[in-house]
Amino acid sequence: MKTQLSETILDTLELPVMEAFYTIQGEGFHQGKAAYFIRLAGCDVGCHWCDVKESWDATKFPKQRIKDVVAEASKSNCRLAVITGGEPLMHNLDVLTEALQLKGFKVHLETSGAHPLSGRWDWICFSPKKFKKPLPGIYDFANELKVVVYNKSDFAWAESFAENMREECLLYLQPEWSKQHKMLPLIIDYIKDNPKWQVSLQTHKYMDIP
Numbered sequence: 208m209k210t211q212l213s214e215t216i217l218d219t220l221e222l223p224v225m226e227a228f229y230t231i232q233g234e235g236f237h238q239g240k241a242a243y244f245i246r247l248a249g250c251d252v253g254c255h256w257c258d259v260k261e262s263w264d265a266t267k268f269p270k271q272r273i274k275d276v277v278a279e280a281s282k283s284n285c286r287l288a289v290i291t292g293g294e295p296l297m298h299n300l301d302v303l304t305e306a307l308q309l310k311g312f313k314v315h316l317e318t319s320g321a322h323p324l325s326g327r328w329d330w331i332c333f334s335p336k337k338f339k340k341p342l343p344g345i346y347d348f349a350n351e352l353k354v355v356v357y358n359k360s361d362f363a364w365a366e367s368f369a370e371n372m373r374e375e376c377l378l379y380l381q382p383e384w385s386k387q388h389k390m391l392p393l394i395i396d397y398i399k400d401n402p403k404w405q406v407s408l409q410t411h412k413y414m415d416i417p
């Protein structure tokens with residue numbers, strides 16, 4: 208079994224990092240856990256309600272060596288890394304995930320699934336988008352499906368994905384932040400009628416943390 212990545216690879220490979228920060232995972236199954244977030248730049252999906260549009264243009268952010276990104280992450284107290292973006296799967300994530308795992312991290316992914324899956328993951332949160340269709344390759348690997356609900360038609364759209372997921376995949380409905388007041392009551396009623404679903408709120412926004 209390989210236990211070390213070659214120094215040459217770690218010295219050479221770079222990724223565009225918009226920001227990296229130590230916080231609490233605010234969403235989904237792991238909500239409430241301390242986690243080190245690595246937000247990779249670049250996204251071509253174009254959700255009009257995206258809460259991190261600054262991440263879309265990867266050229267705005269300098270590339271960082273994977274070695275340095277992992278060294279920074281290792282200074283945090285936790286051993287849970289969340290790779291998000293932007294759309295992280297626009298980049299090959301094999302080396303980043305392996306390097307983090309070799310430092311003892313569990314590595315979680317936040318993705319729209321619109322690009323081919325790379326990397327080895329301890330947890331995958333799949334959040335499909337209408338604006339660029341996901342690739343079906345992600346269906347068999349997702350641990351949670353987290354659908355953002357922006358309007359009423361999104362419930363039927365969410366079901367169309369749920370039926371493709373593995374039996375053990377957890378199902379979450381998350382209100383779009385600006386539509387929370389309108390959509391949360393509908394989500395609550397929907398889940399009471401369809402209890403295979405659970406609510407996911409962006410709890411970090413209530414806690415006013417990154």
Ligand SMILES: C[S@@+](CC[C@H](N)C(=O)[O-])C[C@H]1O[C@@H](n2cnc3c(N)ncnc32)[C@H](O)[C@@H]1O
Pocket residue numbers: 250256257258259291292293294295317318319333334353355381382383384385409
């Ligand atoms: C910014 S995205 C980055 C990862 C990836 N591009 C994706 O969309 O899954 C991280 C998570 O935030 C969710 N999200 C983005 N904007 C949101 C908003 N305005 N309200 C609720 N959830 C939002 C996304 O659906 C995704 O689950």
Ligand SMILES: Nc1nc2[nH]cc(C(=O)O)c2c(=O)[nH]1
Pocket residue numbers: 230231232233234291292317411416417
């Ligand atoms: N605290 C916190 N939790 C999160 N869970 C998913 C996030 C993301 O932007 O991917 C996110 C985020 O931006 N902050």
Ligand code: SF4
Pocket residue numbers: 250251252253254257258259260262292293294319336
């Ligand atoms: S896929 Fe993710 S990062 Fe890209 S626009 Fe949509 S929510 Fe934002």
Ligand SMILES: [Mg+2]
Pocket residue numbers: 258259
């Ligand atoms: Mg976020």
